Amino acid sequence: MIKAIALDDEPPALDILQSFCEKINTIDLQKTFTKSEDAFKYLKKYPVDLLFLDINMPAISGIDFYKKLPHKTMVIFTTAYSEYAVEGFTLSATDYLLKPISLARFEQAVEKAYTQWKTQNQNPEQQYLFIRADYSLIKILLSDILFIEGLDDYLKIHIQNQKTIVARMTLKAILEKLPEIDFVRVHRSFIVSISKIEKVRNKMIHINNEEIPISASYETTFFALLNKQ
Template sequence: MIKAIALDDEPLALEILQSLCAEVEYIDLQKTFTKSDEAFKYLKKYPVDLLFLDINMPSISGLDFYKKLPHKTMVIFTTAYSEFAVEGFTLSATDYLLKPISFSRFQQAAEKALQHWKTQNQNLEQQYLFIRADYSLIKILFSDILYIEGLDDYLKIHIQNQKTVVARMTLKVLLQKLPSTEFIRVHRSFIIPISKIEKIRNKMIHIHEAEIPISTSYEAAFFEILNQK
């Protein structure tokens, strides 16, 4: 469910937004505001996913209000003036709705917000994984992994500033759990995170104090990915 609030100096415009949001099952419009200072205080204390924001307000423009926000929030600008559209999109707005807002146009903007929200949450979910080892489920951040070493049906996950985790699992199975844009297999016994490579010399990858060989069968794919970075 997308958590949202709306800010508009016109109460009628807020009523219309409330009725539009009520027709979309995945948007939870939690509060509405006619005063920008009250909305700003609320957002500092209760961050939301989406902000419906009028541009032409007496105390502060919606564009300036959005620039002041302390954290990243999706925004759908609403206004009766089309000349603000270009500047709205330069602020990476999710969409721009021209008043009066039809339901079909609102639904289109809501769908954009939903897709963006799903992408954001998917990325958050992909920051770690759980590995069963030592009779426990151990949470390992992708960003902490130095490299992974395979030993038959076991593997060692070498972790920055932490004890190495030994788990009963194959490299093939683990590779499917890792983000393909960040991790690559370079040898039948090694998976590495591309971001941790310090240097490559004589077909040896240097990560921290380890030297990891690049095997002939993985060499072409490895260097092709490096050239794309």
């Protein structure tokens, strides 16, 4: 079950979140807070899996609060102002809920968080893909993937200490099968494993003696994700 807290300066908004959480058996809303300093003290002592976080608060914005967190935590932003959505997703938020929040939309956001949580809590040795290549289905451990290169309708999957696998598949299709927390697209032709990055210099990612470019359209999301590691 997902452990969660909620922070919102308006108590009625917290009451709604509390009532919604009570209707969903995959989430345990442990506490609610109206003051950011109280929530921050709690999180330093008791890390949780998920944070429901209002963006427009008087003392500190939810976005600035999230950037200060000492632990890596999933976040679902809540706000009455749609203009904050882009910045929220730049921070790799799990979801963004616009007030007033419906139960159906809330359930959808929590389901996304639950899927992400299950992926993060699987045994890494059990995380794998079956890829069709060389007239076979080949099992590939996600922990062995260095990066993936897209060539039109083909992929080259570069694997640690193994032969590169060439498969007829698109980058978009394989990205949907990969856990968001571990893999990120950095270029129209490249997906990289975050854990395999050795260094980033001059907008080039270095992995296993290979240099992978970061394109302008993926740069903001990529660096925001690195800052949350």
